[in-house]
Amino acid sequence: MKNLAFTLLLFSVFAHAQYTNSVASQMNKQFIQADKYIGEDSMGFQYFIKNNVLFKKKNTDFLQYKNPSLGKISKVDIQNPLRVILFYEGFNTVIALDSQLNEVQKVNFSENTNNIVATAVGSASQNNLWVFNSVSQQLGLFNYLKNTYQTIGLVFEKGIKNYTSDFNYFYWIDQDNNFYSCDIFGKKKIIKTLPTYESVFIVDEKLVLLKNKEKLVIYDLEKDKIIPVDNIEKSFKSFEYKNQNLAIFTTEGITNYKINLP
Secondary structure (H helix, E strand, O other), rough: HHHHHHHHHHHHHOOOOOOOOOOOOEEEEEOOOOOOEEEEEOOOOOOEEEOOOEEEEEEOEEEEEOHHHHHOOOEEEEEEEOOEEEEEHHHHHHEEEEEOOOOEEEHHHHOOOOOOOOOEEEEEOOOOOEEEOOOOOEEEEEEEOOOOEEEOOOOHHHHHHHHEOOOEEEEEEEEEEEEEEEEOOOEEEEOOHHHHHHHHEOOOOOEEEEEEEEEEEEEEEOOOOOEEEEEOOOOOOOEEEEEEEEEEEEEOEEEEEEEOOO
């Protein structure tokens, strides 16, 4: 009943509430023609996809990578700018790129003896990749130097709806909107059941951003507190949040906002 009441409350916040205190202040706009905005790495480079080509841009520096033989790019991980990870789910393959977007490694999971069909991939610590294997419905760590795969954690009861990861944790939301984390030792934790949403950006186990019906809110999971983000673009394709900076991606480019959390 508590989760139902909270869901109804959040729906009300999305649909009806009027806010007097804005938590977003616009900083700048950048024109980018793209199909998908990936984000900005720790060195200030921006990544985006146009016509299934990955682009990397900062000021006058402009790099690109394409591999049409592997089909559509499913996921791009830019946690480590010196080793950018591209996941091509349709071909069960990962490509690693250096800082100049040169290909340095190709991993085809179909060639692995562990019978891996990957549906989620991300960078992990100690030369590993997070890999969710749909065959076993389990999360594992693939060591790309040793070409070894180690299953960790329990069998996932529901399919993955959304996911992200950092070097130490894999975060996912299942089909029932249950939000989980798993560390590199296989310790699984259920964090919260999230309300209905159209799109989500997972920051970590303490903070997520939820969009529904053109309303964007920050959900502080630790405090169980909803913070509406007002005075932003009304229609947008996607959004990214890092270090109290919000990037809104629209058909016209990127608008950056400073978020002052109350």
